[in-house]
Amino acid sequence: MTDETALPDTSPEPPRETAVDLRREMADSGVQDILDQLDRDLIGLKPVKQRLREIAALLVVEKARQRLGLAHDTPTLHMSFTGNPGTGKTTVAMRMASILHGLGYIRRDHVVTATRDDLVGQYIGHTAPKTKEILKKAMGGVLFIDEAYYLYRPENERDYGQEAIEILLQVMENQRDDLVVILAGYGDRMDKFFASNPGFRSRIAHHIDFPDYGEEELFAIARHMLDDMNYHLTPAAETALAEYIALRRAQPHFANARSLRNALDRARLRQAKRIFETAQGPVDADALSAIDAADIRASRVFSGGLDAQPSSGDRP
Ligand SMILES: Nc1ncnc2c1ncn2[C@@H]1O[C@H](COP(=O)(O)OP(=O)(O)O)[C@@H](O)[C@H]1O
Ligand SMILES: [Mg+2]
Structure with missing residues (x-):
């Protein structure tokens, strides 16, 4: 005769969770x-x-x-x-x-x-x-x-x-x-x-x-974006970008960080063109990654015009 209840259970249930870290x-x-x-x-x-x-x-x-x-x-x-x-x-x-x-x-x-x-x-x-x-x-x-x-x-x-x-x-x-x-x-x-x-x-x-970004945040975002792409601003370009942001922010269709990304894309185009036009002989890594004031100041925003905006510019 076997008494099932007399034997201790040899395969215990997994311990029930009682606490979570x-x-x-x-x-x-x-x-x-x-x-x-x-x-x-x-x-x-x-x-x-x-x-x-x-x-x-x-x-x-x-x-x-x-x-x-x-x-x-x-x-x-x-x-x-x-x-x-x-x-x-x-x-x-x-x-x-x-x-x-x-x-x-x-x-x-x-x-x-x-x-x-x-x-x-x-x-x-x-x-x-x-x-x-x-x-x-x-x-x-x-x-x-x-x-x-x-x-x-x-x-x-x-x-x-x-x-x-x-x-x-x-x-x-x-x-x-x-x-x-x-x-x-x-x-x-x-x-x-x-x-x-x-x-x-x-x-x-x-x-x-x-929330919308403030001018300083936009500047920091632009810097961060450039850094990600292995570009940097010359000191004169930093001043130009700060002025650009103040002007651009007051214009219609301003799209916060997206407008900055677009502005930087255009600055990179101008930089490439500038390097082609001015370089005598081989160019080094520093020249290839420096955005100068002229690359930013050529924007129409400085002459009172609107910067080119892609159609998605005023999308939220
Ligand atoms: N706080 C931020 N810091 C760095 N980059 C940002 C920040 N906010 C937006 N961006 C960049 O700006 C661009 C637009 O952002 P996105 O998320 O598409 O905005 P939304 O969807 O609100 O229009 C993206 O390239 C994004 O990486
Ligand atoms: Mg979006």
Whole structure:
């Protein structure tokens, strides 16, 4: 006769988790590295960085709560990023995807960017397949909808945007454990959009506002960009760039860091032309990487004109 209960269990259950080391979770997931790198790579953006740290902490805590049996539902992770063009929204969305992926909230470290044109068709019956196609591409990762408010055109009674909105809302609700949607655009237009589309507002867990950069931040951003490309400013060029920033910032269609990137691209073109025209014999690394005052002062901004702007210049 055997008495099953008399024998001690020789294969004990794994010990039930009773505590989670949050700092270690943050480090092991790679999220601490992403946050540290973001601190280094992005100039300024203090409030944005602060919000990202808070959201990351919340997500780590939420995972820990799930493991200890305190939470069951997937938290809502959809977000809105508001701010003027060139304030870093797209850049931060990429980092956000890495954070969400590091913590296991999405399967893929992957962002699909879409605007109204990618989601809404021109003819009847075209919108649903277009929207679904984009959703399929983004599934498992992040869908970043730039200038989301263009989806809603109340002045046009039979606008197909409405169809895309309805599909998006449904997926944001039903598939929120497999897709994070980030809506981006100008703050005031986004406010109006949310007011007319409360379904979006109620599905968004985190709103992050991206402030415009000050002159000194723009200068530091430009320097950082040049440094990344192995260029540098001569002392005279530094003065010229500071003046350029003050003038350019006051002009229409100013797009923060994006305008600076465009200005630096043009400065590099002028530098190359200058080197070709003036170099006698071989040129050294220093000559090839120095941006001089003339490369900056040739901009139309100094003669009271507008600098050339690519069409995306006034996109948020
Ligand atoms: N704080 C920052 N520091 C360094 N570079 C920045 C910063 N913000 C934006 N940039 C750069 O400026 C450009 C435009 O940024 P982006 O994220 O596309 O802005 P947005 O999506 O808000 O229009 C990118 O090349 C980005 O790397
Ligand atoms: Mg953008």
